[in-house]
Amino acid sequence: MRLHPDVEAVTARVVARSAAGRQRYLDLIAREQDRGLNRSALSCSNLAHGFAAAEGDKPVIRSGKAFNIGIVTAYNDMLSAHQPYGRYPEQMKLFAREAGATAQVAGGVPAMCDGVTQGQSSMELSLFSRDTIALSAAVALSHAMFEGVAMLGICDKIVPGLLIGGLRFGHLPTIFVPAGPMPSGLPNKEKQRIRQLYAEGKVGEEELLDAEAASYHSPGTCTFYGTANSNQMMMELMGLHMPGAAFVNPGTKLRQELTRAAVHRLPQIGWNGNDYRPLGRCIDEKAIVNAAVGLLATGGSTNHALHIPAIARAAGIDFDWEDLDQLSAAVPLIANVYPSGQGDVNHFHAAGGMAYVIGELLQAGLAHADILTVAGHGLGDYAKVPTLEDEALAWRDGPAQSGDSSMLRPVSAPFRPDGGMRLVQGNLGRGTFKTSAVDPSRWTIEAPARVFHDQHEVNAAFKAGELDCDVVVVVRFQGAKANGMPELHKLTPPLGVLQDKGFKVALVTDGRMSGASGKVPAAIHISPEALGGGPLARVRDGDMIRLCANRGTIDVLMDEAEFRAREPVAAPVEEDGTGRELFAMFRQNADAAEKGASPVLAAAGL
Incomplete structure (x- = not known):
């Protein structure tokens, strides 16, 4: 299918505008691959520190003959979306050994819950937590012990922060490993109704808390289509997940096998093989446009009007609101997930989910098929559905039709003619x-x-x-x-x-x-x-x-x-407290919202 002319025009404009910055970025990651820090350049003392606590993997890491995966994790057990990550590292080390590789936790990054901080003074730290995460990811990867990266992160500022930090180590192959949404609880429209009744003084705090607890009730990502789930959609559109990994519930065999597949895949796309797929090459102008198209087609979070330009900047790409606006005029809304519709992301997934959305976008020429993904054969891989066949992971063709027309519709009969x-x-x-x-x-x-x-x-x-x-x-x-x-x-x-x-x-x-x-x-x-x-x-x-x-x-x-x-x-007058005073430097250096409102990227001259 020929690319839609507006998508083609926006992409060409972004490529032309980004030419100088993108080339500087590609030169950077080429230098980092050839002459940057890596395990072979570490002194004996450096290396000994790096594998001192590696237990059974110590001889393998010491030999330098096996691919070593750096796990950057946003685990904490207060944030429901990230609680499942607690045991991922020990599982991933076993999966790495199956592939003749090793894995170490390179570092942790903060994982802030906007749901906990909404309406509180601590929400003033939220956006800047993205830049803090980028800095933390950079610190984790600076040890030069790793040939590939597994990013464990899901929620609002966490995925953009991990991407921004990871892109400065863009010579490393990188796969994002999600944990999935919690099962559906109290319907979101009912939750919204109770919130409005509380605002009118018609129900009390106990009834409100009961409703909220019935909605946010277990480990896993919140089920409404906010920034966290928009992040997961974008990882599929940019080809940074194993295909179809976004919305499989935690604690299932399929979820575990998708994580295993991600770990097995990383050594296959390293620079010592013939299928090198570094993060900085995967995230190019076409991938950024795909992320924006997916955002518009699914009615995703407005936070990505900030995050997409910031992610793009970290890869030397200039993407702005004019680009987003032109794409919005061309891309129809084909998903109707709460807060726009009645159903949540579990209903969206059951109706066909990302496989259906990507299949529709590709057929209509609204997304770039020829991007470099971590999976192997372009975006078409992400129009497939992961499944278990005799306990083994396999992918089958995605649905040709929506399983629920109230949740998903074809490009030919959308909910709205534009991306909204x-x-x-x-x-x-x-x-x-x-x-x-x-x-x-x-x-x-x-x-x-x-x-x-x-x-x-x-x-x-x-x-x-x-x-x-x-x-x-x-x-x-x-x-x-x-x-x-x-x-x-x-x-x-x-x-x-x-x-x-x-x-x-x-x-x-x-x-x-x-x-x-x-x-x-x-x-x-x-x-x-x-x-x-x-x-x-x-x-x-x-x-x-x-x-x-x-x-x-x-x-x-x-x-x-x-x-x-x-x-x-x-x-x-600025108020102190809740740690806000520690972020004064960030506030002073933040740039315009259209550029991503990033103090870190602004200070770096990116």
Whole structure:
């Protein structure tokens, strides 16, 4: 199937714009392969330190004759998605020996749970945990003991952070090893209903906690289609998993065999063989475009409007919101997973899941088939379904038809004709509007502004009845430089209540909403952010604001000269506590949201 002209055009533009940076990156990983640190360059003292605790693998690692896999793990047993990783290293060492290789835990990275920190001051560390993870992964791999890497990570900032860090060691073959989603619990729509009732004061905390505990109830990734599960989708579209690994539940034989296959595959794609597949070659311009296409086709998390440009930068690639917007116009929405639809990722997987999605995208020419994947034969491998045949792992062709048309539809009959993630721009800056979860009748909102400096102020005004009107809620000084760009999930229930009462409601913010972006129209990631004099800092209560996803505009409706002449309001005083003061350097160096809001990449000049 010929590539769709818009996908072809965006890819060509990204390739041309990235030419110099990409070549510098490829030169870097070539130098690292040829002259960079590796086990053969270590002194006897260096090497002895590296295998001192390797127990039964010590003679093999010492000999230097076997492939050694570095495991970078995001394990902790507070984060449900990562709790299953606790025993992975010991299993993976056994799997490595089966392949004549060895494995060591190279290091751990922090794994923050946005679900625990939502609405708390600790959420101000969340986005920067991505850059901390990238730094931690780099420290882990800096020991030069490894010929390949197994990345154990799933959730919001963890996979992007592991990718950014891993790409600076892009000469190493790297496979991401997921652990899978928890089984379905309380239906997400019911959970949302209880949250709104709580916001209205109609149920108490005990009922709310019962609902939340019935939804998030066991080891495994949360089942709604937020950033964590969008990450897993992207790993399939970029070819960094064993095919079909994303949404197999934890604790199953199939899950274990997919992990075994990943470990066995790593030595086969090392540089000493004839099928070398380094991470830095796998992640190229086509793979980045595929990730964006998958995001749009499945209605994934708006956080990836930040993460995809940041991941691309780490590989010398320049990808921006114009590219995402053009792809969104061309890529139809073919998945309908909560918060857009009723079913969760388990229902999505049962209906055909990633194999069906990738098969549809390839047939329609909407994804690049000819990418270098860890599996072997391009993206077509990922349109297959893993299965067990006589206890052995095998892959069969994916479904030609959706198993549930309420969850998955063909490109020829999509839920929406576009990908539902639009660029809006105007005199208030540039931002992202996720239209896929919003009724088209609400894509244009014009109403007076009510301005706040944090989400707690919004909730207080809601409880006092001050927002019972048509309103554009502006929440500013939520950008990366101001306070780390937290997600503002506490706003979803009250704004949803106001909308259900019949008011015209929208949110405009330089903060984030992520995969839980829901039915209320929202322009998020507004850039330039309010801190430093961005346009949001000049908005006043009562200003008329017009947000229009159809035209891609966001403007305050007043004389332009008068608006620009206004003095920006001062930012709130930064607060210490919860470790936020330790991230001052990150806030000071963070760059624009459209570039990924990354202090680490900005400081590195990437």
